[in-house]
Amino acid sequence: MGNGSHVQLLDPKDIKEPNIDELELQEWVEAFDAVVREEGAEAARRILQQVRERAMVAGIEEPFTANTPYVNTIPAAYQAPFPGDVEMERRIKSLVRWNALAMVVRANRVEHNIGGHISTYGSAATLFEIGFNHFFRGRTDEFEGDTVYFQGHASPGVYARAFLEGRLSVAKLENFRRELKPGGGLSSYPHPWLMPDFWEFPSVSMGLSPIMAIYQARFNRYLENRELKPRTDAKVWAFLGDGETDEPETLGAITLASREKLDNLIFVINCNLQRLDGPVRGNGKIIQELEAAFRGAGWNVIKVLWGTDWDPLFERDTEGLLLKRLGEMVDGEFQKLVVESGAYVREHVFGSDPRLLDMVKDIPDEKLRTMRLGGHDPRKVYAAYKEAVEHADGPTVILARTIKGYGLGESGEGKNVTHQQKKVDEEELRHFRTRFEIPISEEQIVETPFYRPPEDSPEIKYLQARRQELGGYLPSRKVRSKPLAADHSELFKEFATGSDGREVSTTMAFVGMLRKMLRDPEIGKLVVPIVPDEARTFGMESLFRLVGIYSSRGQLYEPVDMHTLLYYKEAKDGQILEEGITEAGSMSSFIAAGSAYATHGINAIPFFIYYSMFGLQRIGDLIWAAADTRCRGFLLGGTAGRTTLSGEGLQHQDGNSHVLALPIPTLQAYDPAFAYEVATIIEDGIDRMYKKGENIFYYITVMNEPYAMPPMPEGSREGILKGMYVFKASSNTKSKLRAQLFGSGAILREVIHAQEVLEEKYNVAADVWSVTSYKALYTDGMQADRWNLLHPGEKPRVPYVSQCLADKPGVLVAATDYLKALPNLVTQWMPRRLASLGTDGFGRSEGRTSLRDFFEVDYRFITLATLHELLRDGKIQASVVEKAIKDLSIDTEKPNPLTS
Ligand SMILES: Cc1ncc(C[n+]2csc(CCOP(=O)(O)OP(=O)(O)O)c2C)c(N)n1
Numbered sequence: 001m002g003n004g005s006h007v008q009l010l011d012p013k014d015i016k017e018p019n020i021d022e023l024e025l026q027e028w029v030e031a032f033d034a035v036v037r038e039e040g041a042e043a044a045r046r047i048l049q050q051v052r053e054r055a056m057v058a059g060i061e062e063p064f065t066a067n068t069p070y071v072n073t074i075p076a077a078y079q080a081p082f083p084g085d086v087e088m089e090r091r092i093k094s095l096v097r098w099n100a101l102a103m104v105v106r107a108n109r110v111e112h113n114i115g116g117h118i119s120t121y122g123s124a125a126t127l128f129e130i131g132f133n134h135f136f137r138g139r140t141d142e143f144e145g146d147t148v149y150f151q152g153h154a155s156p157g158v159y160a161r162a163f164l165e166g167r168l169s170v171a172k173l174e175n176f177r178r179e180l181k182p183g184g185g186l187s188s189y190p191h192p193w194l195m196p197d198f199w200e201f202p203s204v205s206m207g208l209s210p211i212m213a214i215y216q217a218r219f220n221r222y223l224e225n226r227e228l229k230p231r232t233d234a235k236v237w238a239f240l241g242d243g244e245t246d247e248p249e250t251l252g253a254i255t256l257a258s259r260e261k262l263d264n265l266i267f268v269i270n271c272n273l274q275r276l277d278g279p280v281r282g283n284g285k286i287i288q289e290l291e292a293a294f295r296g297a298g299w300n301v302i303k304v305l306w307g308t309d310w311d312p313l314f315e316r317d318t319e320g321l322l323l324k325r326l327g328e329m330v331d332g333e334f335q336k337l338v339v340e341s342g343a344y345v346r347e348h349v350f351g352s353d354p355r356l357l358d359m360v361k362d363i364p365d366e367k368l369r370t371m372r373l374g375g376h377d378p379r380k381v382y383a384a385y386k387e388a389v390e391h392a393d394g395p396t397v398i399l400a401r402t403i404k405g406y407g408l409g410e411s412g413e414g415k416n417v418t419h420q421q422k423k424v425d426e427e428e429l430r431h432f433r434t435r436f437e438i439p440i441s442e443e444q445i446v447e448t449p450f451y452r453p454p455e456d457s458p459e460i461k462y463l464q465a466r467r468q469e470l471g472g473y474l475p476s477r478k479v480r481s482k483p484l485a486a487d488h489s490e491l492f493k494e495f496a497t498g499s500d501g502r503e504v505s506t507t508m509a510f511v512g513m514l515r516k517m518l519r520d521p522e523i524g525k526l527v528v529p530i531v532p533d534e535a536r537t538f539g540m541e542s543l544f545r546l547v548g549i550y551s552s553r554g555q556l557y558e559p560v561d562m563h564t565l566l567y568y569k570e571a572k573d574g575q576i577l578e579e580g581i582t583e584a585g586s587m588s589s590f591i592a593a594g595s596a597y598a599t600h601g602i603n604a605i606p607f608f609i610y611y612s613m614f615g616l617q618r619i620g621d622l623i624w625a626a627a628d629t630r631c632r633g634f635l636l637g638g639t640a641g642r643t644t645l646s647g648e649g650l651q652h653q654d655g656n657s658h659v660l661a662l663p664i665p666t667l668q669a670y671d672p673a674f675a676y677e678v679a680t681i682i683e684d685g686i687d688r689m690y691k692k693g694e695n696i697f698y699y700i701t702v703m704n705e706p707y708a709m710p711p712m713p714e715g716s717r718e719g720i721l722k723g724m725y726v727f728k729a730s731s732n733t734k735s736k737l738r739a740q741l742f743g744s745g746a747i748l749r750e751v752i753h754a755q756e757v758l759e760e761k762y763n764v765a766a767d768v769w770s771v772t773s774y775k776a777l778y779t780d781g782m783q784a785d786r787w788n789l790l791h792p793g794e795k796p797r798v799p800y801v802s803q804c805l806a807d808k809p810g811v812l813v814a815a816t817d818y819l820k821a822l823p824n825l826v827t828q829w830m831p832r833r834l835a836s837l838g839t840d841g842f843g844r845s846e847g848r849t850s851l852r853d854f855f856e857v858d859y860r861f862i863t864l865a866t867l868h869e870l871l872r873d874g875k876i877q878a879s880v881v882e883k884a885i886k887d888l889s890i891d892t893e894k895p896n897p898l899t900s
């Protein structure tokens with residue numbers, strides 16, 4: 001003690017273990033046990049709470065933990081009884097296991113290295129089967145059914161089950177991963193694009209299916225709150241790997257799920273403690289880490305760690321010794337137990353304390369080694385699922401401990417190499433067959449045949465009865481919506497007349513269209529505007545009041561701008577999905593809405609508008625997943641163009657997105673310059689997607705540069721949609737100096753300006769083309785080439801670009817706000833050489849004029865490029881070009897934007 005004025009702290013080395021009387025401690029615990037036993041959980045909880053409050057008042061700090069001990073969340077005594085036939089379900093599961101294994105093994109025999117995974121499903125089998133036999137409800141006329149995102153690498157198990165259900169033939173199984181064989185095969189992973197009658201959701205790019213599932217569950221509630229579908233208790237299930245949780249998208253949106261109280265959402269994390277290379281957290285505990293993250297985020301967490309075999313041990317563990325020991329062990333040690341002997345388990349888990357050893361003294365080594373884990377125990381998994389589906393008020397995550405490669409015995413279980421195991425030798429197959437009691441003879445085993453018991457076998461009858469009871473098979477995909485019927489051309493008519501000199505941006509024009517669409521009797525309700533905290537940037541705030549911002553809780557406060565006309569109106573039936581700053585979340589909403597025509601039979605029309613730089617570049621993989629999902633809808637790249645978005649600089653200025661749109665086959669990419677072009681594209685898009693049922697979606701860039709919108713030129717509709725048309729032909733038909741100038745988006749106006757300068761100052765007669773889509777031109781050219789390649793004897797098809805330019809004289813010059821690669825895509829179908837101007841390089845914080853000078857895409861450079869082309873053709877002298885450089889004040893020593 002100090003001298004009275006302050007408390008002297010003890011030197012850490014002098015701190016001793018507190019001397020609590022063991023007997024006293026025991027009395028406290030026994031008293032508590034008695035309360036639990038005699039007065040129940042609620043009374044116990046109150047006592048704990050009081051004691052904790054007392055401790056706090058007394059200044060006794062408890063170390064923070066979001067964790068519970070390393071045991072099952074549901075104590076054995078509270079576990080719901082298993083309603084099924086355990087033995088029958090075990091036999092069915094064994095058959096699925098066998099066929100899944102056979103599928104991968106056979107595929108690799110026929111074609112070495114074709115791949116496939118057996119160990120993921122090995123660990124997930126019970127998790128899936130309990131779902132199939134007891135929980136996943138199929139779609140019926142009365143009930144929309146549950147939605148399931150299957151762990152992608154476990155696909156062989158899903159196929160094997162569909163085979164037992166009689167939904168997939170032997171021939172299909174035979175062609176697993178060999179989709180190009182006659183009659184078709186099975187895709188490696190869940191891909192709705194490849195198997196549109198089977199898979200609903202792609203899930204193999206790790207981390208995407210969890211975030212898509214969260215937003216799917218949220219979108220289901222949105223549809224209900226907006227009365228577009230009846231409220232049901234349908235669930236969204238997402239099965240994921242524990243390694244998968246390292247992807248930022250996996251955990252990135254979990255607070256949305258709890259905030260929105262999504263009790264229609266259940267995550268099941270297959271915690272086999274391994275990923276591809278090795279342990280997920282060798283030196284830690286992934287399950288505890290995930291528990292803390294999900295509990296902290298407000299989820300209901302159910303840990304399913306230990307199987308029934310362990311129940312008696314925990315019952316005997318009155319002193320909490322086993323609990324403590326299991327809490328100390330790290331995942332690397334748990335994984336080792338899987339590959340070691342029973343004696344090793346005894347020594348390493350129980351050997352630290354004679355009382356622990358005593359606990360297991362009657363359990364033989366072999367039994368000790370194989371004591372089942374929670375995720376492989378149907379009773380435990382069932383009880384967890386039951387609690388999850390009954391949990392109200394929020395989402396549930398089930399953390400199920402499993403063994404990777406379960407069933408593969410010594411060759412695979414728990415081994416670090418097991419993820420990629422696809423070959424199994426004869427001995428191991430024999431062992432597997434015997435362990436799972438598959439009726440395949442010694443002679444047949446070498447062949448590894450698929451096995452399906454007869455239709456009237458108890459197994460098939462049981463399995464079919466279960467599925468019938470649950471409303472049919474799953475996964476199963478079907479387009480349930482009817483095509484739109486009404487004519488919507490009236491909505492878009494006004495944009496064909498131009499803006500009468502009023503300066504508007506294409507973004508403003510788009511918002512005008514959106515407003516009209518929202519009021520339309522047929523499509524008004526179906527439109528789903530999605531914004532990631534960017535509505536004001538795009539001038540969309542007027543829509544807040546018009547249709548409201550969706551909020552499952554309505555509006556619990558008076559908004560600060562209540563007195564204004566355009567106040568921030570949140571409403572339970574609000575239509576706008578104001579997602580906050582998450583392009584990934586917004587895109588997941590887009591996917592849920594864009595696939596609702598199949599999932600819900602509702603022709604939802606999503607319009608997701610965002611900063612164009614943060615779309616294809618940032619969330620390209622989700623956009624790829626949208627294509628795989630056969631999504632429909634519109635992506636609007638706002639504030640687009642490298643030089644059009646002034647001031648924002650390197651990170652924001654987008655000169656890439658139209659190039660990044662190229663690889664996505666179903667994405668129709670347009671870079672329109674005028675309101676009538678935007679209107680024409682959207683009107684046609686609605687027609688193609690929602691009337692003709694095409695599985696395409698749109699990417700349209702819109703700009704924030706205001707200018708007068710011209711009226712739509714006569715006969716330009718087809719060209720706008722096909723990718724190019726003459727916007728303004730030269731009126732000078734006499735000049736010998738001719739040029740064809742191609743412009744897109746905001747740069748089209750620079751081209752028009754160059755046309756005037758060329759004509760007035762240099763006597764060059766130039767036609768101006770608006771190129772609305774290089775991607776469309778490129779695709780069309782490739783189609784023609786391919787047809788010609790395969791039909792040498794027939795009249796060759798002429799690509800649209802070639803048709804357009806067939807008798808157009810002069811040099812060719814293109815200018816774009818994107819990479820030069822974009823116009824260069826189509827040079828192969830042009831009659832002559834093309835000079836391309838584009839914005840390759842890093843952007844700058846500057847105004848538009850300076851930016852266009854810096855990137856060399858303004859009218860001056862277009863003029864220069866045109867003159868230079870004429871020089872190369874020998875039509876003018878170098879001195880003319882040199883003089884032009886001076887007249888146009890072009891700095892020939894300026895930095896190169898490509899490298900600076
Ligand atoms: C985005 C992404 N990165 C990498 C992969 C490759 N990959 C496939 S499975 C896998 C390991 C999966 O581990 P885990 O999530 O724990 O699942 P498990 O197979 O163990 O059940 C990896 C790295 C992928 N599919 N997606």
Ligand SMILES: [Mg+2]
Nearest residue numbers: 242243274275
């Ligand atoms: Mg894993």
